[in-house]
Amino acid sequence: MTTVSRETKARLECFAEVLAQWNAKINLVSPRDMRFIWPRHIDDSLQLVPMIPEGATITDLGSGGGFPGLILAIATSNPVTLIESDQRKCAFLREAARLCEANVTVIPKRIEAATPEPADIITARALAPLEKLLGWARPLLKEDGFCLFLKGIKAQSELTDASRDWHMTHSIIPSRTDPGGAIIKVSDFKRVV
Template sequence: MFHVKPETLADLPGDLGPRLDSFAEILTRWNSRINLVSPRDLPHLWDRHIADSMQLASLIPPGGVRLADLGSGGGFPGLIIAIATDADVTLIESDQRKAAFLREAARAAGARVTVLARRIEEVDIPPVQVVTARALAALPQLLDWSSRLLAPDGFCLFLKGRNVDDELTSAAADWHMAVSRLPSRTNADGTILKLGEITRARHSERATGS
């Protein structure tokens, strides 16, 4: 059942375990009304979604940094990061029903978040230090969205699958960036990408009129 936690989440500090339990319970209730995760994924909610998202929490600098999560959907990874860290998290989700879920789940889990029910390209917020996303879009599109939200010294954390090499090759045609890769602890085919010093290639700037 979804209450069974993987080993990586067996000994959570303080009240983090109960707060994540609250999140899991409310997601399960809402999932019968709106598609937050696949019904066949519910028995694997902790390892396939929560633990996967929790990997990013240890990579978030302390001190209440500003973070924007793109396409937050069922709360992965942005709401999980908000529950586990002191980051000031903005969840961007254009689907009004999913945005309502995110607000309710954040209240239940005691997470400090701002939920923006808008399309990513329409969002206007102060620059953030970190941008996150999971299972949302290919890397070139993620970089296009993220570049306008990031502070100059900011970085992106993206959870990627087996096509990560192809996505990096595609993105390199239009973007310069410093790339760090970390293996996923929850998915043998997964990779955590940490991308900094992101700038658009000059030929791409001319093509887009930037």
């Protein structure tokens, strides 16, 4: 597990409790995943923290149960915008952010319809193939910004597919929490003309 301060750990424990309460009413994570909430979801999200500069603005796409966006807001205190189209999940995100004292703004819209200020960093986890993520991220990202996408075993094939339509600078960072997973960091990307 990523080392965090006592205060941050307490806020993450608060988040885990709120998630468990809400998960009984709305499907935020698979019920069988609840007993693995720390390694499978919280610590998976926390592995992005060392890659995030202090004060950088973050926009998280398809925030769902708060992974990784809300976890990053709790762990870094950076301002995070959470984009989620499901109104019930938005209600959960707002309540969890309030109780965990996280600096977040929740945008209850589809990603394509959201128009937040461009961010320094775009994140997403278990949302869509890389090619689609890049299309959503481009208008929401500052020119000198970058994306951090948590991916599973298909990370390399998604990069290969995306490179047909996108020029990009990228790196693959092995996941600390999923032996087959990876973090894809992408910057300087534009569509192939």
